[in-house]
Amino acid sequence: MIDLINPTARNTDLKFLHPVFRTALTELISDLQRQEIPLYVFEATRTPVRQAYLFAQGRTRPGPLVTYAEPWRSYHQFGLAADMVFGGPGKWTWNEPKKGMWKKFHELAKKRGLMPLDFETPHIQLSGMSSNALAAGRFPDGGDETWAETLAGMIVAWVGQPLAPPAPSIFEKAPVGPI
Numbered sequence: 751m752i753d754l755i756n757p758t759a760r761n762t763d764l765k766f767l768h769p770v771f772r773t774a775l776t777e778l779i780s781d782l783q784r785q786e787i788p789l790y791v792f793e794a795t796r797t798p799v800r801q802a803y804l805f806a807q808g809r810t811r812p813g814p815l816v817t818y819a820e821p822w823r824s825y826h827q828f829g830l831a832a833d834m835v836f837g838g839p840g841k842w843t844w845n846e847p848k849k850g851m852w853k854k855f856h857e858l859a860k861k862r863g864l865m866p867l868d869f870e871t872p873h874i875q876l877s878g879m880s881s882n883a884l885a886a887g888r889f890p891d892g893g894d895e896t897w898a899e900t901l902a903g904m905i906v907a908w909v910g911q912p913l914a915p916p917a918p919s920i921f922e923k924a925p926v927g928p929i
Contacts, residue, residue, distance in 0.1 A: 752766060752795060752797060752900060752903070752904070753797070754797055754799065754903060754904060754907045755799060755907075756799075756800075757797075757799050757800050757802070757803030757804075758800070758803070759797075759800065760792070760793045760796075760800075761793065761794055761795050761796065761797075762791045762792070762793065762794055763794065763795075764776065764791070764794060765896055766794065766795040766829055766896060766897065766900045767794055767795055767829040767830070767832070767897065768828065768829040768830050768876070768889070768890060768892070768893055768897050769892050769893065769894050769897060770876060770890050770891075770892050771829060771830045771831075771832075771864075771875075771876045771890075772829075774862040774863050774864050774876070775791075775794075775832055775862075775864070775874075777862050778858055778859055778862045778864060778874075779791075781858045781861075781862070782855065782858065785854060785858070787851050787854060787855060787858075788836055788837065788838070788847060789834040789835065789836055789851075789855055790834065790835065790836075790837070790838045790839070791832050791833075791834060792832075792833045792834060792835040792842060792872065793826070793832065793833045794826070794829070794831075794832045795826060795827075795829045795900060796824065796826035796827060796831075797827070797904050797907075798821035798822055798827050798904055798908045798910065798914065799821075799907075799908075799910075801817070801819065801820070801821040801822075801823075801824050801826065801827060802820070802821045802910055804816050804817045805817055805819065805820050805821070817870075818869070819881070820912065821908070821910060821911075821912065822884075822885050822908075822912055822913075822914060822915060823881045823885065823912075824881070825875040825876065825879070825881065825884065827884075827901075827904060828884050828889065828901060829897050829900065829901065830875055830876040830879060830884070830890070831873060831874065831875035831876070832873075832874055832875075833870075833872045833873050834855065834872050834874065835872050836851075844871070844872065852871050856874075859874045860877075863876070863877050863878075864876060864877060865877040876890065878890075884915065885912070885915050886915060886916075887915040887916035887917075887918075887919075889901075889918055889919075893918055897918075898917075898918040901917070901918055902917045902918060905917055
């Protein structure tokens with residue numbers, strides 16, 4: 751379960767990601783292992799509460815800027831992004847063990863239909879989407895129940911600004927029972 755309230759709680763569980771992104775990320779992780787590039791998921795699905803907390807850093811909260819995206823403007827809220835870092839749990843680092851590993855990571859990500867961001871090296875997201883479309887409730891096809899329930903839970907729990915998007919249409923199913 752994702753902690754919807756704690757703004758410091760990171761989530762690394764791939765089951766909450768959209769299945770299309772989850773599959774591409776899983777394949778990318780295998781590619782990285784074959785290439786001996788020790789990158790690991792630092793954060794996957796991120797709540798809008800955490801996004802607001804991170805967005806405040808360097809603005810209304812001390813520390814350097816860590817994101818340019820407000821809540822519901824990051825692919826993380828939609829289970830369509832992940833941040834990768836070297837080292838693994840307890841020994842995280844953004845420093846490359848060997849020069850060129852970030853570049854190779856980005857090349858491998860692109861081959862899997864993922865888009866790196868030039869201004870945020872560890873971040874990858876699903877290609878072919880836009881934050882405006884996502885904020886309007888236009889999600890990629892193929893969402894499963896776990897992804898949809900997670901996103902719907904974040905939408906219902908959100909009380910801040912900007913407004914949350916509409917819930918995923920996976921819940922708009924045919925009526926069950928006698929008609």
